[in-house]
Amino acid sequence: MMENESRHLEQIFQLIPSGLFTVDTAQRITSWNRRAEEVTGYTVEEVIGKKCTIFTEYPCREYCGVFSKKIKKPITNKECTIKRNDGHLRIVLKNADLIKDENRTIIGAIESFEDITERKKAEAVLKRDKATLEMLVNKKTKELLAAVEKFNKVKRLSDIGALTAIIAHELRNPLAAIRTAAYNIKRKVQNPSLDSHLQNIEKKVLEADQIIDNVLIYSRIKPPQFEKAKLYNLLDECIATAKIRFPDCRISIRKICKTPKECFVEADQLQLKEVFSNILNNAYESFKKKKGGITIRSWFDKQGHFNISFEDKGVGIMPEDLKRTTEPFFTTKKNGVGLGLAICDQIVNLHNGNMKIESKVGKGTTVTITLPVSR
Amino acid sequence: MVSRKIMVVDDDKEFLEELKEMLIFSGYEVTGINDSTIALKVARVVKPDVILLDLRMRSTSGFEIANGLKSLIETSNIPVIAMTGYYTLKEHSWLINFCGIKRCLKKPFNPLDIIAEIEKVMETA
Ligand SMILES: Nc1ncnc2c1ncn2[C@@H]1O[C@H](COP(=O)(O)OP(=O)(O)O)[C@@H](O)[C@H]1O
Ligand SMILES: [Mg+2]
Numbered sequence: 290m291m292e293n294e295s296r297h298l299e300q301i302f303q304l305i306p307s308g309l310f311t312v313d314t315a316q317r318i319t320s321w322n323r324r325a326e327e328v329t330g331y332t333v334e335e336v337i338g339k340k341c342t343i344f345t346e347y348p349c350r351e352y353c354g355v356f357s358k359k360i361k362k363p364i365t366n367k368e369c370t371i372k373r374n375d376g377h378l379r380i381v382l383k384n385a386d387l388i389k390d391e392n393r394t395i396i397g398a399i400e401s402f403e404d405i406t407e408r409k410k411a412e413a414v415l416k417r418d419k420a421t422l423e424m425l426v427n428k429k430t431k432e433l434l435a436a437v438e439k440f441n442k443v444k445r446l447s448d449i450g451a452l453t454a455i456i457a458h459e460l461r462n463p464l465a466a467i468r469t470a471a472y473n474i475k476r477k478v479q480n481p482s483l484d485s486h487l488q489n490i491e492k493k494v495l496e497a498d499q500i501i502d503n504v505l506i507y508s509r510i511k512p513p514q515f516e517k518a519k520l521y522n523l524l525d526e527c528i529a530t531a532k533i534r535f536p537d538c539r540i541s542i543r544k545i546c547k548t549p550k551e552c553f554v555e556a557d558q559l560q561l562k563e564v565f566s567n568i569l570n571n572a573y574e575s576f577k578k579k580k581g582g583i584t585i586r587s588w589f590d591k592q593g594h595f596n597i598s599f600e601d602k603g604v605g606i607m608p609e610d611l612k613r614t615t616e617p618f619f620t621t622k623k624n625g626v627g628l629g630l631a632i633c634d635q636i637v638n639l640h641n642g643n644m645k646i647e648s649k650v651g652k653g654t655t656v657t658i659t660l661p662v663s664r
Numbered sequence: 665m666v667s668r669k670i671m672v673v674d675d676d677k678e679f680l681e682e683l684k685e686m687l688i689f690s691g692y693e694v695t696g697i698n699d700s701t702i703a704l705k706v707a708r709v710v711k712p713d714v715i716l717l718d719l720r721m722r723s724t725s726g727f728e729i730a731n732g733l734k735s736l737i738e739t740s741n742i743p744v745i746a747m748t749g750y751y752t753l754k755e756h757s758w759l760i761n762f763c764g765i766k767r768c769l770k771k772p773f774n775p776l777d778i779i780a781e782i783e784k785v786m787e788t789a
Pocket of ligand 1: 567601603605621624628629630653654
C-alpha cells in the first residue's frame with residue numbers, strides 16, 4: 290500500500306508538465322523531475338545534492354523567499370530568471386512552499402516552475418504593437434479632426450464666397466450714385482461750408498469700396514494659375530505700391546536676400562502679389578508713430594523650399610490674438626476688415642506652402658512664407 | 665462748338681439721374697435710359713457720340729446691347745464706355761473686347777474720370 294502510493298506519487302512527479310524539485314533546509318536539491326531537466330538542461334545526476342543556486346538567477350540567487358519568515362507561504366506566480374546549463378537565460382513563473390514533518394518542523398521546500406520566456410516575448414511584441422497601434426490611431430484621429438476642421442473652414446468660405454460676391458458687387462451701384470450725387474451737390478451749391486461734409490462722403494465711399502475689394506478678393510480666391518514667378522520683381526512692385534499707399538509713413542525697407550536675384554518659384558503671380566502686399570500693409574500699419582524699419586529676408590531652407598520673411602519692429606500681436614490673425618474678419622484695427630491674413634493664408638495653402646506668424650507685444654512681428662519651388 | 669451727345673444706360677434710377685445731371689452740367693447733351701430693353705432702339709434714333717453703358721442690368725444686359733450696337737451699321741461706330749461694379753477689366757477683358765467695348769470704368773468712379781474717358785474716346789473716334 291505504502292509502496293503503491295509512493296510509486297503513484299513518483300509517477301505524478303515525473304508526468305506533471307511543470308518543472309518540479311525539492312530541497313532540504315540547506316537548499317540542496319533532493320529531487321528533480323523530467324520537466325525540470327528539460328527546462329534547465331541539467332540532469333538529475335548533475336543537480337542532486339547541489340545547491341539550487343547552480344541554476345537560479347535574479348532574484349532568487351540573492352534572495353530566496355521560501356526560507357524567509359517575512360514571506361507568506363505558499364509563494365505563487367513569482368517571476369524569476371534562471372540560467373540553463375548552456376548559459377541561456379529563461380524566464381520562469383514559479384510556485385514554492387515549505388515541507389514540514391509531522392511535528393511541523395521545516396525539513397525542506399518544494400518548488401514548481403514553468404518556462405514562460407516565449408510567452409513573455411510574445412507579450413512584449415504585443416505590447417509594442419499595441420503601443421504602435423495606439424499611436425497610429427491617435428495620429429489618424431488627429432489627421433481626421435484636422436481634415437474636418439479644414440473642410441468646415443472651406444465650406445464656410447465657399448458659403449460666404451458666393452453670397453458676399455453678390456452683395457459686394459451690388460453695393461457698388463448705390464456707392465456710385467452716392468459719389469456722383471456728392472459731386473453734383475458740390476458743383477451746384479458752391480458753398481465752402483459744405484465742403485468738409487462732402488469730402489467725408491467721398492472718403493467713406495472709397496473706404497466702402499476698399500472693403501468690397503477685400504471681400505471680393507477673399508471670396509474669389511481660385512486655384513492658382515501656376516507660372517514661373519520672379520519673386521524679386523513682384524516684391525519690388527509691392528514695396529513701391531506700399532510706399533505710395535502710406536505717403537506719410539517714414540519706413541525704411543531693408544532686403545537681405547540669400548537667394549539669387551533671378552530665381553523663380555512656380556506660383557500665381559497675382560496671388561503672391563496679394564500676399565506680399567497684405568503682409569507689407571500690416572507691417573506698415575504696425576508702426577504707431579509711422580516710422581521705423583522693415584526687414585525682408587529670403588533664403589532656401591534644407592528642403593530646398595523658398596522662404597521669405599517680413600520683420601517689423603511694430604506694436605506686435607497679443608498671444609491670445611496670434612492664432613486668430615488668419616481668421617476671416619478678425620481685426621484689431623479701427624478701420625480694419627480682417628481679411629488680409631485670411632487671404633494670405635488661403636493663397637499660401639493653395640500653393641502648398643506655409644505661413645508662420647511670430648510676434649511679441651512691443652517687440653514686433655515676423656511673418657514667414659515658405660513655398661515649394663516647383664509644384 | 666456743338667455739344668456732344670451722350671447716351672447713358674443704367675437700370676439704377678438714382679445713379680442715372682445723378683450722372684445725367686453731372687454730364688449736363690459739364691456741357692454735354694444727355695439722353696438717359698433706365699429701361700435697357702429700349703436702349704438699342706433709342707440709340708438708332710438719337711445717334712449719340714458716346715454711349716455709357718452699365719453691364720449688369722436686370723433685363724437686357726450691357727453685353728447684349730453692346731453686341732447689338734456693333735452689328736448695326738448706323739451704330740457700329742459709336743464708342744461704348746462700360747460702367748460696372750461687377751466685372752473687372754482684367755478678368756473679363758475678352759468678354760468686354762468681344763462686344764466692341766472700348767473702355768471700362770469701375771463703379772464707384774470719380775465723376776471727373778468719366779469725363780476724361782469720354783474726351784479720350786471721342787478724340788480717337
Ligand atoms: N505686422 C503686424 N503687426 C501687428 N499686428 C498685426 C500684424 N499683422 C497682423 N496683425 C494683427 O492681425 C490682425 C488681422 O490682420 P489682417 O488679416 O491683415 O486684417 P486687418 O489688417 O484688416 O486688421 C490685425 O488686425 C492685427 O491685429
Ligand atoms: Mg491687413
